[in-house]
Amino acid sequence: MAAYIRFKHQGEVKEVPCKSVLTMGRDRNSDIVLPDLHASRNHAMIRCLGQGDFYLIDGGSSNGSFVNGQRVATPRLLRDGDKIRMGRIELQFHQTTREAVSLDTLSLQDTLISDNPEIRQITILVADIRDFTSLSETVHIRTLTKIMNNWFHQVNDTVFSHGGAVDKFIGDCVFARWESDLDQKKTVFEALAAAVDINRITQALNSSFPELARPIKIGVGINTGAASMGIGHDNTALGDAVNIAFRLESATKLLGTDVVLSETAYQYLPEKYVADRRQHLRVKGKRDPIRISMLEFSEVEEVLKELGQPAVREGTP
Structure with missing residues (x-):
């Protein structure tokens, strides 16, 4: 499932696709550069585990990383729409999921068969x-x-x-x-x-x-x-x-x-x-x-x- 980070930079909305490891920090070699003195050089990363699970992992930053207002101390599994704050910069995590199929278009039996684990x-x-x-x-x-x-x-x-x-x-x-x-x-x-x-x-x-x-x-x-x-x-x-x-x-x-x-x-x-x-x-x-x-x-x-x-x-x- 595709995932990306959306944020504003100099008044422009940007979207950066998540990969196996996505780095964020003040360091200019980061995948997402955080131009904020309240952010650490290597502030945090987003790491993909399993089949499309993306975790926010703080790098021991001075001011911390926050998801939906809560400070992250252990790897945090991200959900579509989660709001991330590092320093004074806010970002949002998005992840697409397969389209929900209405029972009006498929029989219950068909749905159960297609979703059978x-x-x-x-x-x-x-x-x-x-x-x-x-x-x-x-x-x-x-x-x-x-x-x-x-x-x-x-x-x-x-x-x-x-x-x-x-x-x-x-x-x-x-x-x-x-x-x-x-x-x-x-x-x-x-x-x-x-x-x-x-x-x-x-x-x-x-x-x-x-x-x-x-x-x-x-x-x-x-x-x-x-x-x-x-x-x-x-x-x-x-x-x-x-x-x-x-x-x-x-x-x-x-x-x-x-x-x-x-x-x-x-x-x-x-x-x-x-x-x-x-x-x-x-x-x-x-x-x-x-x-x-x-x-x-x-x-x-x-x-x-x-x-x-x-x-x-x-x-x-």
């Missing part, structure tokens, strides 16, 4: 920063923005390097997926390797920002199952398998562990790593408890090493 087997990873609310209350907004945007940038690149794709950034959480129709086992190990790298990225941020009151930690949930792909204008994955992955991540803090895997994921691990770690977990929305297994990040590294899987990609901290 594709069901695919996927492996889902959900990684979340623990106690983010407390973090946001103890760190200056500019520092918080730098930390989060650094984290999201590196996490996105890491997931991609391990064969996956980021489906969504949701607040302080990343939702990534691997299509596993052909080789489910392979995608589980790719997700585990990504989890290890995401933890390394997080640990490196703790070293880079000594002003943090306490170390940033993450929890990871991994599940494999069927999902509906390409739902709505966000082209996201939806379904029970996705919901369970989010529940598994939430359970990491309750269970005092780093990674929680569903049975459909942990079945591919060597028995010695799951034999004493299996248990049942009750999750919201499920009548019966589900079977899970738990691992620490150090144990995930051992699993990957034993199976000859690359635990860390080149360039990861």
Whole structure:
């Protein structure tokens, strides 16, 4: 879906198409130059993820970036018509969507058939920063923005390097997926390797920002199952398998562990790593408890090493 930024420059309305990365700032090499001393040289960027999701990412600017009057601390998914302000300059994001089809022109049956989503087997990873609310209350907004945007940038690149794709950034959480129709086992190990790298990225941020009151930690949930792909204008994955992955991540803090895997994921691990770690977990929305297994990040590294899987990609901290 085409997207563009509309703004006024010297009394003239301009439209700049969004691409994979669109930079904005006072620097004259920016895609959109902001002639305003209240704007930073490299103020912000708009980055395309997935199939047409555009996120505004502040670059840790002094005066911040705002969407519809709210300051952006984490990558913000843009919607058609969103108003963006950087310094004293206002811009507007626009994104075209497919035309809505009236039920007067097509039968309900035809509409349902044409909009029928594709069901695919996927492996889902959900990684979340623990106690983010407390973090946001103890760190200056500019520092918080730098930390989060650094984290999201590196996490996105890491997931991609391990064969996956980021489906969504949701607040302080990343939702990534691997299509596993052909080789489910392979995608589980790719997700585990990504989890290890995401933890390394997080640990490196703790070293880079000594002003943090306490170390940033993450929890990871991994599940494999069927999902509906390409739902709505966000082209996201939806379904029970996705919901369970989010529940598994939430359970990491309750269970005092780093990674929680569903049975459909942990079945591919060597028995010695799951034999004493299996248990049942009750999750919201499920009548019966589900079977899970738990691992620490150090144990995930051992699993990957034993199976000859690359635990860390080149360039990861």
